[in-house]
Amino acid sequence: MRILFIGLSPESRLQQALLANGVSLKVQKRLAEPSSAETPDLIAFAPSGHAPIRAIQRLRKRFPEAWIAVVAKQKFLKSASFQNSLLSCREKDDVWVEPGWQQMFWFSVQRALEQRKLSRELRSLREEWKVLKKHYTELSHSSDKLIAQLEKDVSLASNIQRTLLPKISPEIPGISVAVKYIPAAGLGGDYYDIFEFGDRKRFGVIMADSKTHGMAAVLLSVLLKVRIEEMKERFPDSRSFMEFINREIQSMPAQGLASLSLLYGIIDRSALSFRYTVAGSLRPLLWRAGKSMTLTTVAAPPLGDLAQFDFRENEIQLQPADLLLLHTDGLEAPLTQQHPNAFDKLVQILRKRKHASDPLELQNELMALVDQYIEKKPLEDDLTLVHFTIDERALYLAQVK
Numbered sequence: 001m002r003i004l005f006i007g008l009s010p011e012s013r014l015q016q017a018l019l020a021n022g023v024s025l026k027v028q029k030r031l032a033e034p035s036s037a038e039t040p041d042l043i044a045f046a047p048s049g050h051a052p053i054r055a056i057q058r059l060r061k062r063f064p065e066a067w068i069a070v071v072a073k074q075k076f077l078k079s080a081s082f083q084n085s086l087l088s089c090r091e092k093d094d095v096w097v098e099p100g101w102q103q104m105f106w107f108s109v110q111r112a113l114e115q116r117k118l119s120r121e122l123r124s125l126r127e128e129w130k131v132l133k134k135h136y137t138e139l140s141h142s143s144d145k146l147i148a149q150l151e152k153d154v155s156l157a158s159n160i161q162r163t164l165l166p167k168i169s170p171e172i173p174g175i176s177v178a179v180k181y182i183p184a185a186g187l188g189g190d191y192y193d194i195f196e197f198g199d200r201k202r203f204g205v206i207m208a209d210s211k212t213h214g215m216a217a218v219l220l221s222v223l224l225k226v227r228i229e230e231m232k233e234r235f236p237d238s239r240s241f242m243e244f245i246n247r248e249i250q251s252m253p254a255q256g257l258a259s260l261s262l263l264y265g266i267i268d269r270s271a272l273s274f275r276y277t278v279a280g281s282l283r284p285l286l287w288r289a290g291k292s293m294t295l296t297t298v299a300a301p302p303l304g305d306l307a308q309f310d311f312r313e314n315e316i317q318l319q320p321a322d323l324l325l326l327h328t329d330g331l332e333a334p335l336t337q338q339h340p341n342a343f344d345k346l347v348q349i350l351r352k353r354k355h356a357s358d359p360l361e362l363q364n365e366l367m368a369l370v371d372q373y374i375e376k377k378p379l380e381d382d383l384t385l386v387h388f389t390i391d392e393r394a395l396y397l398a399q400v401k
Helices: 012-020 053-062 080-088 101-164 213-223 228-234 238-250 329-336 342-351 359-376 394-398
Strands: 002-006 024-028 042-045 067-072 094-097 175-182 189-196 202-210 260-268 273-279 285-288 291-294 314-317 323-327 383-390
Touching: 012 024, 042 053, 042 101, 053 067, 053 080, 067 080, 094 101, 175 189, 175 359, 189 383, 202 383, 238 260, 238 273, 285 342, 291 342, 323 359, 329 342, 329 359, 329 383, 342 359, 359 383
Parallel strands: 002 024, 002 042, 042 067, 067 094
Antiparallel strands: 175 383, 189 202, 202 260, 260 273, 273 314, 285 291, 285 323, 323 383
């Protein structure tokens, strides 16, 4: 510890005691004398005039971290200007009185040491704060770059995804088709396709729902390996196609991507049948004669979750006036804005129709609910609707080659 006495003459016993305890001390007669090059921890200063405030300010400016104790002489304490000067001086830490200041000295030494420790800790915290601020600024800049790159990648994946979606729906004799796709502002990634087999009697239907455009891009990259013309020969049923997609996704470096729900079905217009396999959350719905029928599906994990899974194919016989509804999870939020259960709300809408109507009319009503929802907040997930209505003359048209 270093102590500086200015205008004071400590007793020899005090000086000896300080030196014996390893204290470095220096005595100056006047403030104007050059001080030690080292910053003192404690300064005992006895002003020589009635207005000590300026002298104390000079000391504080020279030694900003020192503990400054003002030793007031009895003759100055009788002066009102001296008292006012001490009271208004914020640079001092303590006031002692002559005589008897040496008895107060030991108490102030401890306070000075504590003050010095706090000052050092504060200085260390300030330095750490500067370093942290610098690191935060660098991290913020890096994060901004990563976010910009992520938005660019998401936009690119979304644009590729939309480009590869079918531009028009195929015409299926005896079956009316209506399709609606609404992209979300977030990371949702839907994909769908409807295509005709070579025999011109069967039509394949693919619907996929992912929480990220990245997973949708993975599906597209897999599908690009398979020409639509090969579907008949390579995948005679929906189950074999689902297993193929699952193996392909498992073999790709898609770590960290969201799971993929997929429905693949085959509509046979000659037999009026619908064979389908589902992985994940997608659930097809059949509306027949004023009643809803959730098509049977065996609970299956999303694609990519398990390397091996025994997917099951289901089949249903279609009838004239049936309405087959396929949709992704993006429809749930608009439906639940007016009803706590999305399925029940959809059934309410369907019950307004005694017979299966044009699927486009149903989609227009659903789109009205979607528009109401979007007015309040943007969609968080892509929305895809694919509806099929079996025409009244389907049985006759099915026989037409």
